[in-house]
Amino acid sequence: MTAGSNEQKNRYLQYLETVTGPLEDKRRYRRHKARVRALPADYRTAVDALERYMQFFGPGKADSLLAMLDDLADLFEQSAADGTPIREVVGEDPVEFAEAFLRNYPEGQWIHRERERLADAIDRAADHATGDEPRRNRERTDG
Numbered sequence: 001m002t003a004g005s006n007e008q009k010n011r012y013l014q015y016l017e018t019v020t021g022p023l024e025d026k027r028r029y030r031r032h033k034a035r036v037r038a039l040p041a042d043y044r045t046a047v048d049a050l051e052r053y054m055q056f057f058g059p060g061k062a063d064s065l066l067a068m069l070d071d072l073a074d075l076f077e078q079s080a081a082d083g084t085p086i087r088e089v090v091g092e093d094p095v096e097f098a099e100a101f102l103r104n105y106p107e108g109q110w111i112h113r114e115r116e117r118l119a120d121a122i123d124r125a126a127d128h129a130t131g132d133e134p135r136r137n138r139e140r141t142d143g
Contacts, residue, residue: 025062032066035073043080046090047072053098059105060113068105 036047050072059065079089090097106112 025066028066029069032069032073035077039076040080042086043076046086047076050090050094050098050101053095054102057098057111058102064105068102071104072101 036044036051039047051069054068054072058068075089078084079086
């Protein structure tokens with residue numbers, strides 16, 4: 001390959017990553033899915049269900065999401081290797097397990113951003129009605 005074609009290829013890859021996101025993230029996600037496919041069927045079903053739930057409430061940033069998925073795969077791979085029953089892994093309430101698991105990955109969760117947005121909007125509305133300085137600004141300047 002000539003230097004010009006390498007430059008063109010690099011520009012193409014930059015464009016592609018701009019449109020689709022980092023290619024390494026895609027590779028990492030594919031490796032995760034391959035790990036999950038290698039699990040015994042019942043563990044795979046549990047991981048798939050947890051992933052589906054966590055996709056709605058988990059991190060919105062790729063790095064945090066991939067770290068969470070890798071940790072979930074690690075947990076279930078180890079549990080399958082040890083012969084730990086799924087109920088011993090997730091307990092009697094899978095939602096409680098998923099929520100506790102998600103608390104370890106707060107960065108980028110859309111629900112946190114939406115909670116912050118809601119609190120800010122209410123603060124602005126309440127402070128505007130009373131003529132006060134916005135509450136969040138007071139807290140930030142005080143501390």
